Amino acid sequence: MTNSGLAMNAAIVKSGSSATPVPAEPELVERSWLAELHMRYRPDRSGRKTVADLLSVCGPLKVQRGFYPEMPAKADRLPPAVCHSYILHPPGGIVSGDRLAINITVAHDARALITTTSATRIYRVDERQVPQRQKLKLEVASGATLEWLPLENIFFAGSRADFDTEIILHEGSALFYREISCLGRPASGIPFDESAHSFLRQRLRLMTAEGSPIHEERIAIHSDNMRNRAQMGEFSVTGSLLVHGFQSAQLDSFTGAVHASLLDELRGTIDAAFPDSTACLALTSKPGLLICRYLGHESGEATALFDLMWHQLRPRLLGCVAVPPRIWAT
Template sequence: MTAFATSLTTMPPADSGHRFDADRHWAASLELGFEPRDGVTRLTPCRHRGPLRVQRPFHPEGRDGVCHVYLLHPPGGLVSGDALNIEVGVQGGARALLTTPAANKLYRADSHAVAWRQHTRLVVADGGELEWLPQETLAFDGSRGAQSTEIALDGDARCLGWEVMALGRPASSLPFSTGCIEQRFRLTRYGRPLWLERQPLDPAHPRFRGRWGQGGASVQATLWAVGLNDEAGAVEALREGLGASPRWAVTVRHGVLLLRYLGQECCEAWALCEAAWRVLRPRLLGREAHPPRIWRT
């Protein structure tokens, strides 16, 4: 077993308290629920532990529109031993959009090479709608951790989301040359797996440079959309609206539309995802795109 795997599997339980050795573990959790009340999507419950918070819910699209919520992590990033757990539940008839006020940062591991962990679980009931649109994640050289996203849908639940990851800081001549990050995605409907993926981002692995894998790209993005009535039409609309480029591609399998980006520019990846969201939102949710105000600050 590698040192990276050992650091993940031997991490002490959440109630172990703060430490400053190889067994350090600082936990934070956030549980959000959305339900319709009198035609308005309400945030309830909202429970947190540690440095994870939300601002008050907003309804910028009207009282009967989507409930916008900003997830706040005051430390601004993950360090060795951090363990973040986010759970979101959307009931039938509720409509929620979640984003973050700034980029998430994954800092260099400490001298013990202790890993961090981040787990996100999104549950959408029959008739519910969820948009998961966090700002980009910036991984510093030497970062070590595991990031997992689980999406559980029922009935005709609809979900659109993305993950934008920038590795290293090439502009500062600090590429992602050491460390290891593992990404996992799991999307199910009625418990049946529709999209399962595991991706190790390890500069020491051949796939990191190989043309058959990462290809040396320092920025990657994945966008998903589930619940489209006309999947083929959505793919064509994306290809027409986004313009041809060797850095992105789109496909549909088992009812899951996936758009991928591999390149060197974080701004380009973000712009691509936002443009795709503008194309897909009316087709998926029947509403024009309404960018959260925090994106313009």
């Protein structure tokens, strides 16, 4: 695994930037498109599977009915089978002034896997430079598991995105959280910093049900620091996979971090799978949490890296092999 992954960790948490999104004027707020989605996952009455309750929905966000590719033939399945859900954003992208709010709750003993049907495109803002905003809140109850595995976000040159994620983890819960950000469209010759208005701010907070912090990171990228080695270093794709919910036997009794032997095993797997990669690949741990990072040029490589870690770690955390959503094969 490349040592330059250490620089990538620094890029992820760096937040010092004087650039801020331009606030929307009242009349622009009125014409913005608000989309809200509030869902709850819970075991059904039989206890055989997890079902999704659509508590409220507003605007262009949709959810397909649940799929159960992991449903066994036996009726005494414990815990409930995982519900695979696909979130759709019918317009195909987020335009200037759009505001998205997604609230997902996974109840006690429920098991949910959520992905998207396609990459999410965040387009160039209008002449008023009104930013796009997304608020994501995930809560995982005791004994529950959530696998949040959306496809990549593509931030076009001239987009001004403000994305905020809050994850609440109750004791005894498990989480796989994946996020991949593609800045600009280099393959089309349109880098993120082509526009002086390009801006991306992302915030991520993991906390306990009591409000104690588990992990927090922030990143602010604009056209002036895309090529700064302490930020993106001329790379255009960044991604993270956060894994939480290891058993006590898998954690160091003193530090609470994932055992060094497991980290070494995973690093060996990464080195064998990506021997010629020019990206920065990093694997780190803090109490109860494993973090896999990607900084490079290929969203497909980032996806492959995180899929590899998901396949390696899912049996250890959830007691079952990884079953990719069918939508990924289309």
